[in-house]
Amino acid sequence: MLLPYITFFFLMLRTFRSLDTVNVHQNISDGETIVSGNGKFELGFFSPGSSKNRYLGIWFMNTSSQTLAWVANRETPLIDNSGVVKFDNQGKLLLVNSNGKVIWSSNSSASSTNTNLVAQLLDTGNLVVKKENKTSDEDFIWQSFDYPGDTYLPGMKLGKNFITGRETYLTSWRSADDPSSGEYTLRFSMVNDKYQQLYIIKSSTIETRIGPYNGISFSGRPQSTPVPAILTYVIDMVVNQNEMYFTTVLIGKDPTFMSRTIVTSNGKLEVSHLIPQNREWMSVSTVPVDYCDNYGVCGPYGSCNIAISPYCGCLKGFEQKTSNETSLENNTSVCRRSIALDCGPEEGFHKYSSMKLPDTENAVYSRNMSLRDCELACKNNCSCTAYANPNITTGGVGCLLWYGELIDVRVYPINGQDLYVRLAASELLELHSSINRKKRVVMVVTLSISVVLVLLGLILALHIRRKWKKSSRSSKQMGSAEVPLIGLSKISRATNDFSVDNKLGEGGFGPVYKGVLDGGQEIAVKRLSKSSGQGLDEFKNEVICIAKLQHRNLVKLLGYCIQGDEKMLIYEYMSNKSLDSFLFADESRKSILDWSQRFQIIQGIARGLLYLHQDSRLKVVHRDLKAGNILLDHFMRPKISDFGLARMFKEDENEANTKRVVGTLGYIPPEYAVNGLYSVKSDIFSFGVLVLEIVGGKKNRGFVHEDHDDNLLGHAWRLYKENKSLDLIDECIRASYSPSEVLRSIHVALLCVQQRVEDRPDTPTVVAMLGSEGPLPCPKKPAFFIHESENNSSSIPLLSSSVNEITFSQVDCR
Ligand code: ACK
Numbered sequence: 001m002l003l004p005y006i007t008f009f010f011l012m013l014r015t016f017r018s019l020d021t022v023n024v025h026q027n028i029s030d031g032e033t034i035v036s037g038n039g040k041f042e043l044g045f046f047s048p049g050s051s052k053n054r055y056l057g058i059w060f061m062n063t064s065s066q067t068l069a070w071v072a073n074r075e076t077p078l079i080d081n082s083g084v085v086k087f088d089n090q091g092k093l094l095l096v097n098s099n100g101k102v103i104w105s106s107n108s109s110a111s112s113t114n115t116n117l118v119a120q121l122l123d124t125g126n127l128v129v130k131k132e133n134k135t136s137d138e139d140f141i142w143q144s145f146d147y148p149g150d151t152y153l154p155g156m157k158l159g160k161n162f163i164t165g166r167e168t169y170l171t172s173w174r175s176a177d178d179p180s181s182g183e184y185t186l187r188f189s190m191v192n193d194k195y196q197q198l199y200i201i202k203s204s205t206i207e208t209r210i211g212p213y214n215g216i217s218f219s220g221r222p223q224s225t226p227v228p229a230i231l232t233y234v235i236d237m238v239v240n241q242n243e244m245y246f247t248t249v250l251i252g253k254d255p256t257f258m259s260r261t262i263v264t265s266n267g268k269l270e271v272s273h274l275i276p277q278n279r280e281w282m283s284v285s286t287v288p289v290d291y292c293d294n295y296g297v298c299g300p301y302g303s304c305n306i307a308i309s310p311y312c313g314c315l316k317g318f319e320q321k322t323s324n325e326t327s328l329e330n331n332t333s334v335c336r337r338s339i340a341l342d343c344g345p346e347e348g349f350h351k352y353s354s355m356k357l358p359d360t361e362n363a364v365y366s367r368n369m370s371l372r373d374c375e376l377a378c379k380n381n382c383s384c385t386a387y388a389n390p391n392i393t394t395g396g397v398g399c400l401l402w403y404g405e406l407i408d409v410r411v412y413p414i415n416g417q418d419l420y421v422r423l424a425a426s427e428l429l430e431l432h433s434s435i436n437r438k439k440r441v442v443m444v445v446t447l448s449i450s451v452v453l454v455l456l457g458l459i460l461a462l463h464i465r466r467k468w469k470k471s472s473r474s475s476k477q478m479g480s481a482e483v484p485l486i487g488l489s490k491i492s493r494a495t496n497d498f499s500v501d502n503k504l505g506e507g508g509f510g511p512v513y514k515g516v517l518d519g520g521q522e523i524a525v526k527r528l529s530k531s532s533g534q535g536l537d538e539f540k541n542e543v544i545c546i547a548k549l550q551h552r553n554l555v556k557l558l559g560y561c562i563q564g565d566e567k568m569l570i571y572e573y574m575s576n577k578s579l580d581s582f583l584f585a586d587e588s589r590k591s592i593l594d595w596s597q598r599f600q601i602i603q604g605i606a607r608g609l610l611y612l613h614q615d616s617r618l619k620v621v622h623r624d625l626k627a628g629n630i631l632l633d634h635f636m637r638p639k640i641s642d643f644g645l646a647r648m649f650k651e652d653e654n655e656a657n658t659k660r661v662v663g664t665l666g667y668i669p670p671e672y673a674v675n676g677l678y679s680v681k682s683d684i685f686s687f688g689v690l691v692l693e694i695v696g697g698k699k700n701r702g703f704v705h706e707d708h709d710d711n712l713l714g715h716a717w718r719l720y721k722e723n724k725s726l727d728l729i730d731e732c733i734r735a736s737y738s739p740s741e742v743l744r745s746i747h748v749a750l751l752c753v754q755q756r757v758e759d760r761p762d763t764p765t766v767v768a769m770l771g772s773e774g775p776l777p778c779p780k781k782p783a784f785f786i787h788e789s790e791n792n793s794s795s796i797p798l799l800s801s802s803v804n805e806i807t808f809s810q811v812d813c814r
Helices: 002-017 323-329 371-379 425-476 488-494 536-547 595-615 670-675 680-696 712-721 739-752 763-771
Strands: 021-023 041-046 055-060 067-071 084-087 093-096 102-105 117-121 127-131 158-161 170-175 178-188 198-202 205-210 232-239 243-251 259-263 269-275 280-287 302-304 312-314 318-320 335-337 348-356 363-370 384-388 397-403 409-411 417-423 503-507 510-516 522-527 557-563 566-572 619-621 630-632 638-640 647-649 655-657 677-679
Touching (some): 158 178, 178 243, 348 371, 371 397, 488 510, 536 566, 595 619, 595 630, 595 638, 595 680
Parallel strands (some): 302 409
Antiparallel strands (some): 021 117, 178 198, 232 243, 269 280, 302 312, 522 566, 630 638, 655 677
């Protein structure tokens, strides 16, 4: 008897879960959830960590462990599963316990009673109350983004509304088990006319200052791991009479990308990105980073430098107080002016470069003042102690004037700013003459060294000249390659002298190293071994060919190097390496690539090929398309690499002939293996093999089956004829695949590996067939190689004849 009710209950639950909206007649009970339209966020009841308390919250979906983005009743937990969210027609969300007592309310109200009100969980993770058909921010009656907990999500505004007085800031959780307000907050500087900076505050003490805002980001936030090139964070700073806030906007749409920023319960601000492959959060930047991030740690006029010991010193023109002075004054300040100011006309400013600008609480900002006017304004006011232009985007316009002590200054190794500090005339004179003295000493030393160097140089010149002539001859042959020539020393530095630790692997033509250029860019260096088969011709070919090509599915060549005997290609670094390192690996690595990723990889490779064959400035046949030559970036997007064997065709040229058959067995089409004929259809054949390998997770060459001797192509054809194509699928993705996409991929692959060139589809057709759902032509028996016997050492494979007899299919075929 109970069964129908239980079934009905689960049906209700499932229907409910797919909704992102509830109206005034619907309640949400513990156990029920609503899901944002894009499937990224879910709202419902949860218990954090080991706690038994129940809370209403919003969490990220598809993460390996539950990650909360917002909690409603963080201070008033429910002690059992009886919680219900009600929603009244005045726009109020109410959380009610088993006694009917309201334990949390959104405290919002619509201007009039309205039955068309809805509560909706938006794609951004924002829970909003609004009239049913309203979409804009201003129309929301209430939104959870105005009441954040410890998490900042892109699109949220942190700051203050001067009209309502509401301040929006983050507050840490007490602990992982307890979302109630912890000790730490992240707040914007709150005085209306102050320049923008952020503080991490413990109770009411500033722990760390992040900023000031430099027009692009908050200085003092460490360089985070770069977001993928197609995504950019833009900080939007809004300051007007009514409000002052900042928000971040993600530009460039990668639907899988998720980011969050939290204040942890131990007072750190942490930015993390979700890694789609393992659904785990990767921390990309954390503040505070080091000792110098402790707010004001070196006292007023002190300067912290993490690169020297001790970290704390005084700004130039200031000196350490004696211990007597410090104890007499009974404060922690340790720096004082070496020479007191008298506001005389000779007083001026000393420029400190690469600094974190002092706390702007003591500063006044003028948006339109030039740096020269800024200096004059500071000079004309005896209590002005320093000035700077905080905004690096305005070309020198914008002026901050500090009055009183300069606090929380540090030296940055990179990305610091210029600060001009007022000093007494005699101090400036002393500083500048000591700088001049130093300059003179440096000049004398430099001159003597130069003389010695010139002599040495002359001796070396002849030797270098000889070497240079040799390498420039090679460089000239590169013609008009559109990528820079990079010096060997730079590459050596980037790869730690080609250390074994940096080695990524060994390609056909030599080792590949990971490197990091001086600016921080990660690279992969393909170093052609002297003994390799890739001579100067193939090298030139690869540079000239790929330098002219730019597409998101082709690996990007950043530069090349020819010096002496060394020949190197410098590529963008692909953090997930090659496709074969996933496809043909052990179960756990294989299963990282689920079906939807595999299908996207198939489509990405097809688009890359379309560009090579048709859309680029050249018509290029790759000739060595295989899983090992598909590299995967941070987001598992495929990029075709290794253009050493590629050939450029003239626009009206369709086919070429070679006596030297190159490529990789298992991927070579019959007309090329036997007659040396190649065309874009050779790449189509290799693509077909590759697709079957991606679907099946097995190599074509070396494929064994207990029932027959066919290779993967033969096996796929057998299954196709028996209407069992789905049996081809890699075991470890059985849980994730879409049958229609798998069947379509196999069908298209079989068309690509046809024996006769004219039976294979052209590249635009391949791309179109993969992206549509319409009927497909029927494949004939593919060109598959008879299984090679163990002792067959022939490098040119034997072909089975293709018999054009069966027109039988699973996907509709014409
Ligand atoms: O499969 P893998 O780990 O990925 O091993 C090979 C190895 O170098 C020899 O080709 C890796 N490799 C090649 N080019 C790149 C690149 N641009 N970024 C990262 N790894 C690369 C490849």
